[in-house]
Amino acid sequence: MSEFSSQLSELDAFIDGLDTLEGKLIVVLHKAQDVCGWLPAEVQNHIAHRLKVPASKVYGVVTFYSFFNTKPKGRCKISVCLGTACFVRGAQGIAEEFEKRLNIKVGETSGDKAYSLDSIRCVGACGLAPVVSVNGKVYGRVAPADVDGILNEHK
Amino acid sequence: MSKFRMHILVCGGTGCMSSSSGEIFDVFEKELSANSLSNEVQVIKTGCFGFCEQGPIVKIYPDNVFYVQVKPADVSRIISEHVIKGRTVPDILYKNPESKETVAEHREIPFYHSQLRIALRNCGLINPEEIDDYISVSGYEALGKCLTEISREDVISAVKASGLRGRGGAGVSTGFKWEMAYKSQGDKKYVICNADEGDPGAFMDRSILEGDPHSVLEAMAICGYAIGADEGVIYIRAEYPLAVERLRIAIRQAEEYGLLGDDILGSGFSFHISLSLGAGAFVCGEETALMNSVQGMRGEPRMKPPFPAQAGLWHKPSNVNNVETWANIPPIILKGADWFKSIGTEKSPGTKVFALAGQINNVGLVEVPMGIKLRDIIYKVGGGVRGGKRFKAVQTGGPSGGCIPAELLDLAIDYDSLQSVGSMMGSGGMIVMDETDCMVNIAKYYLEFTVEESCGKCTPCRIGNRRLLEILEKITSGQGTEDDLTELKDLSAAIQDSSLCALGQTAPNPVVSTMKYFWDEYIAHVRDKKCTAGKCTSMLTYKVTDKCIGCTICAKNCPVNAISGSLKSLHSIDPAKCVKCGVCFNKCPKQAIERV
Numbered sequence: 001m002s003e004f005s006s007q008l009s010e011l012d013a014f015i016d017g018l019d020t021l022e023g024k025l026i027v028v029l030h031k032a033q034d035v036c037g038w039l040p041a042e043v044q045n046h047i048a049h050r051l052k053v054p055a056s057k058v059y060g061v062v063t064f065y066s067f068f069n070t071k072p073k074g075r076c077k078i079s080v081c082l083g084t085a086c087f088v089r090g091a092q093g094i095a096e097e098f099e100k101r102l103n104i105k106v107g108e109t110s111g112d113k114a115y116s117l118d119s120i121r122c123v124g125a126c127g128l129a130p131v132v133s134v135n136g137k138v139y140g141r142v143a144p145a146d147v148d149g150i151l152n153e154h155k
Numbered sequence: 156m157s158k159f160r161m162h163i164l165v166c167g168g169t170g171c172m173s174s175s176s177g178e179i180f181d182v183f184e185k186e187l188s189a190n191s192l193s194n195e196v197q198v199i200k201t202g203c204f205g206f207c208e209q210g211p212i213v214k215i216y217p218d219n220v221f222y223v224q225v226k227p228a229d230v231s232r233i234i235s236e237h238v239i240k241g242r243t244v245p246d247i248l249y250k251n252p253e254s255k256e257t258v259a260e261h262r263e264i265p266f267y268h269s270q271l272r273i274a275l276r277n278c279g280l281i282n283p284e285e286i287d288d289y290i291s292v293s294g295y296e297a298l299g300k301c302l303t304e305i306s307r308e309d310v311i312s313a314v315k316a317s318g319l320r321g322r323g324g325a326g327v328s329t330g331f332k333w334e335m336a337y338k339s340q341g342d343k344k345y346v347i348c349n350a351d352e353g354d355p356g357a358f359m360d361r362s363i364l365e366g367d368p369h370s371v372l373e374a375m376a377i378c379g380y381a382i383g384a385d386e387g388v389i390y391i392r393a394e395y396p397l398a399v400e401r402l403r404i405a406i407r408q409a410e411e412y413g414l415l416g417d418d419i420l421g422s423g424f425s426f427h428i429s430l431s432l433g434a435g436a437f438v439c440g441e442e443t444a445l446m447n448s449v450q451g452m453r454g455e456p457r458m459k460p461p462f463p464a465q466a467g468l469w470h471k472p473s474n475v476n477n478v479e480t481w482a483n484i485p486p487i488i489l490k491g492a493d494w495f496k497s498i499g500t501e502k503s504p505g506t507k508v509f510a511l512a513g514q515i516n517n518v519g520l521v522e523v524p525m526g527i528k529l530r531d532i533i534y535k536v537g538g539g540v541r542g543g544k545r546f547k548a549v550q551t552g553g554p555s556g557g558c559i560p561a562e563l564l565d566l567a568i569d570y571d572s573l574q575s576v577g578s579m580m581g582s583g584g585m586i587v588m589d590e591t592d593c594m595v596n597i598a599k600y601y602l603e604f605t606v607e608e609s610c611g612k613c614t615p616c617r618i619g620n621r622r623l624l625e626i627l628e629k630i631t632s633g634q635g636t637e638d639d640l641t642e643l644k645d646l647s648a649a650i651q652d653s654s655l656c657a658l659g660q661t662a663p664n665p666v667v668s669t670m671k672y673f674w675d676e677y678i679a680h681v682r683d684k685k686c687t688a689g690k691c692t693s694m695l696t697y698k699v700t701d702k703c704i705g706c707t708i709c710a711k712n713c714p715v716n717a718i719s720g721s722l723k724s725l726h727s728i729d730p731a732k733c734v735k736c737g738v739c740f741n742k743c744p745k746q747a748i749e750r751v
Contacts, residue, residue, distance in 0.1 A: 023469075025451035026434055030393070064453040064610070065434030067393055083355030084550065084586045085512030087600055121437070121604070123394065124358030125170040126512035127207025127519060138173035 007035045008046055015050050025051060025061055029068055038069040074109045074116035076154045078102075081131040083122030090143075091130040095119060097144040098132075101151060115151075159197040161238060162216040166279065168203030168365055169358070169397055175227060176200075176211035182230040187238075196238055199288075202366015204279035205520035206266055209249060214261060214279070221261045222247045252516065252538065269536050271498065272522045273506050274322075274359075274482040278366030283401050286408035289369040295414050297488035298373050301380055302422040305488075310381040311337055314484065316492035318504040323349055323440070323477030324555070324581050325657065326503070326570035332474055335464035336382040339472035344384035346375045346426075347468060347475040349445055350391040350398070353437040354553030355604070357584035359508040360478035362520055364391070364398035367482065368405035372428060374476075374484035376415060379426040382474055387428040390445050393435065402430060437554070437608035441656050442467075442475040444610065455612045456656035477582070479508055499525030503569035513550075513586035514541045530564040533587060544589035548672070552581030554601045554608075555661030557668025558594060577668040579661070593690035594673040595680050599627040601665035605658065616659030619650040623666060633694040635681040643670065692735045695750050699726045702747035709739035709748065 002008070014031045018024055028051065032043050039062055048055040062068045080086075080095040095106055095117075102115050109116035125131050128140025134154055139146070165171075165180045183198040204212045209223035213233065220243055222233065229247055236242045248257040249264050258264050272278075281288035289295070301310050315330025336344060348371055352360040364371065375387040391399055406428055409415040417425040431449045433439055439448045443457035446468045467473025483505060487495050496504045503525040509532060512518050516538030523532060529549060533539065540546045548558040551568075557578035559566065566572055570580050588597065602624040611617045626643055629635050647663035654660045670677055679685045686694045699709070705723035710716075717733040720726030728739070728748075740748045 023449070023451040026432070026448065027451070030432055030434070061451070061453055065436050067433075067435035084553075084584070084600070085356040085518070087355075088513045088586060088588060088592055088597075120394070121353070122355035122358070123169065124352075124361045125173045125207070126356055126358060126510065127170045127210055128173055129512065129518070131173070138169075140170075140173055 002042060004036055004040070004043055007032075008043065010035050011043075011046070012050065021051050025053065025058065026065075029058075029062060033068060038072045040070075040072075071109065072113065074113050076115045077118070077135050078115060078150075079118045079120040079133045080106070081121070081123055081125075081129070081133070082119040083126070083129075085122070085126035086130040089129040093144050094130050094132060094142050094147065097147040098151075101147055159195060161196045161218075163196060163198040163233075163238075164201045164214040164216055164279065165198060166202075166204050166210060166212040167200035167283075167397075168207070168210075168278075168362055169395075170203070170207040171210040171212060172397070174211050176225075178227045179211055179213065179225055179230060182227045183234075186231055186234050190234060190239070192234070192238065199282045200284075201280060202278035202283050203275075203362040203520060205270075205275065205362070205522075206264075206517065207520065208516065208518040212279075219261045220259045221249060221264065223249045266517050266519070266521070266536055266538065269527065269531055270522055271506050271524050273486055273498075274363060274479045274508055275366070275520065275522045276486070277370065278362055281367070283366050283368055284404050286369060286405070286412060286414075289367070293489060294369055294485075295373050295409075297485035298376050298380075298414065299420055301377050301488060302420055302424055307337065307381045307383070310377060310488070313492050314381075314487060317487045317495040318492075318502075319480065319483055319487060319495065320503060320570060321477060322479035322483070322507065322580075322583070324552075324579070326580055329476060329480055332464060332476070333378060333382055335462065336384075336472050336474040339465050341472045343386070343469075343471045344382055345468045345471055345473040346379045346382070346384045346387040347442075347445070347449070347463075347473055348375055348387065348389040348391075348481055349440065349442065349475050349477045350389055350395075351433050351440045351445060352392060352395075352478070352582060353440045353608075354555075354582045354584045356512045356586050357510045357553060357582045359510055359520055359583055361395050361398050363478050363482050363508075364395070365401055368398075368401050369409065370485055371402075371478055371481045372405055372409055372415060374481035375428060376419065376426045377484055377488065378474060378476070380424050382472075384474070385425050385427065387426060388431050388449055388468065389428060390431045390433060390439070390449055393432045399430065399432065406430075436610070437604075438610045438656070438658050441658060444656070445475065446473065453610070455610045456658075458655070479583075500567070500569045502571055507568075507580065507583055509583045509585045511537045511585050511587070514544065514589040514592070515539070515587040516541055525569045526567045528564070529559065529566050529568055532568075532585065533564070537587070540587060540589050542589075544591065546587065547590050547592060548588045548594065548597075548669075550578075550586040550588065550597065550665070551584065552579035552661075552664070553584045554604045555579060555657065555664055556581045556584075557664045558588070558597065558672060559668075560672040577664065577671055579664070591688050591690070593631075593686050593688035594669040594676050595627065595631055595686070596688075596690045598666045598669045599624065599631055602627055602662070605662040609658065609662075613653075613655035613659060615650045615653040616655070616662060619646060619654075620659070620662050622646060623650070623663060627666070630677070630680050631686070631691040631693075633680075633684045633691070637678075637681050640670070640677055640681060689750055692737070695735050696730060697728050697733060697735065697737075697740060698749045698751065699728060700747050700749050701725065702745050703743075704745055704747070706744065708742050708744065712738050712742045714738065 439454040448454035
């Protein structure tokens with residue numbers, strides 16, 4: 001039994017429900033990442049098989065878009081906005097503070113899969129710059145001194 | 156909306172939602188019902204008011220009283236004072252920073268003075284999740300008028316005559332695009348809404364979709380009727396979950412009302428709209444890349460011609476417009492091309508929504524007539540530079556635009572004037588920078604962005620921009636030479652000339668414009684190895700001056716133990732150990748640390 005068998009059957013049910021398979025690769029990948037959390041090679045191969053496209057094409061699309069993850073993410077997903085508005089209000093310093101506290105770089109996940117740290121380009125909450133989003137919750141006007149508090153909230 | 160004596164409008168835009176406007180809405184509902192007021196007073200979650208800096212915003216209608224920075228704890232006071240007794244709650248009114256006077260009325264706030272709202276007309280006014288609200292403000296009237304009274308050709312002529320230009324970036328005539336798609340022969344045509352708002356710092360499209368989704372649906376249906384398409388696709392960023400949700404609701408409601416779907420209003424015209432979610436690629440804002448992405452492929456741009464109007468989505472004739480452009484269509488149909496042309500400038504009629512952000516007091520969304528001076532946007536509407544600092548530049552057009560210096564503040568903005576000074580309209584992002592921003596570093600920031608977002612299809616963009624970035628990294632780390640500046644110029648010109656799509660062609664703009672207007676800063680970096688703004692850390696040195704009182708705070712906070720000195724004696728920094736993090740500079744209570 002594969003590690004993802006239950007997720008793959010959920011994905012299969014979704015694919016079966018589509019009216020056409022043409023042009024649906026990105027739609028299916030969104031769903032796959034939704035149910036699996038990320039897109040391991042096994043899942044990509046499965047999608048290629050089901051949509052009758054080469055696995056290389058699936059891989060090409062997955063790696064083209066920043067939304068798709070080819071590595072598992074941590075339970076606590078921290079995204080520091082590095083859009084221009086946040087950047088000019090010191091977002092780089094916030095990202096560095098998280099790197100220091102978590103001992104990982106932007107784009108990485110901690111060894112125990114507790115945290116992953118990413119940068120995003122603008123969530124559109126520029127009035128609150130600099131902005132950090134943790135598992136979808138947005139923190140505004142963040143200062144480096146707030147980083148500890150944010151991490152404690154998501155222990 | 157007539158049965159209620161009062162409406163409480165709570166901003167439900169992303170900015171305000173991030174600072175607990177959702178909770179404020181819930182507390183209002185709860186407390187109104189606790190006070191048995193639910194039948195008299197209605198609380199509505201609206202789209203963005205635009206004044207994000209002062210969020211969360213609550214507006215009381217019909218009194219037009221505007222409360223700012225509202226907290227859930229303020230709700231009971233608003234109800235007991237304002238709703239029940241009719242008195243405003245002074246401490247949460249907007250305070251004019253200059254006169255220090257509180258301002259109750261929405262219209263009296265300087266931020267709104269110079270604004271004229273066409274695209275944002277319904278944002279902050281109606282409940283975006285209620286189609287009846289949209290219909291009550293003349294919603295779907297333009298569609299009805301087109302289907303029953305105006306011929307397809309006349310719709311196109313009206314849009315063409317209005318002079319409306321694409322609000323997403325390049326400023327191509329919308330009517331011209333429609334006409335091209337209309338003339339194209341094909342058994343199937345598509346209408347596409349480009350909602351892949353990728354410019355960092357621009358959030359007008361998101362606000363329109365969140366605050367007034369039906370206006371976009373209506374406009375797309377009008378276009379479908381005019382060019383002969385029966386299918387519409389909205390390509391939207393997956394990063395905008397709230398907008399996606401509201402669009403889904405809007406499409407469902409419009410279908411239920413027979414305003415979308417088969418045989419709309421019994422006219423025989425059918426039009427269906429579906430959503431296509433992006434997956435995080437800036438280049439997909441380019442219309443041909445967008446269409447590839449809708450087809451489930453990598454979002455790489457196609458060669459033009461053929462243009463989308465000839466062979467677009469699935470190689471069928473397609474018309475792509477951006478969200479803000481769509482939002483302008485229904486008023487143009489209802490009020491006429493002449494009305495629209497009376498606003499703005501001759502070559503750029505109408506208004507433009509700008510997202511003000513960066514080092515400016517009033518961060519937010521503003522809609523102003525074209526031709527307004529930059530100075531008026533930044534000082535009158537935007538309230539000037541934060542913290543009383545000196546204005547240095549404003550960046551327009553996102554990663555494809557340029558930086559405009561203080562000496563051009565009196566520029567009347569429209570598509571052409573911005574281009575003439577080396578920037579562009581883009582989607583309308585406006586990032587204000589002050590004296591503490593290093594322009595070389597800003598150029599580097601944008602290049603980092605484009606290098607990351609380059610799709611890799613054509614060489615000038617894929618490799619050229621990376622080389623540009625490397626040179627900028629060299630300069631900001633203090634290793635640059637004057638030859639590098641020549642190299643930057645030559646390479647920029649080559650990339651602009653030879654890239655396949657607009658992303659590559661415009662990627663060097665931030666470099667070219669900063670070199671044009673801030674040449675001194677580049678020279679200071681390469682010749683004197685100095686960053687006057689103090690942003691390029693590797694060029695800085697930190698020194699303890701004799702203001703030091705020996706409190707040891709700096710030494711205790713230094714992460715690399717580079718500071719030595721005993722209590723009550725002058726400290727010193729070991730330059731060999733110093734990592735230039737600036738902690739000592741920020742922590743010193745006596746400003747005894749000097750950064751040169």
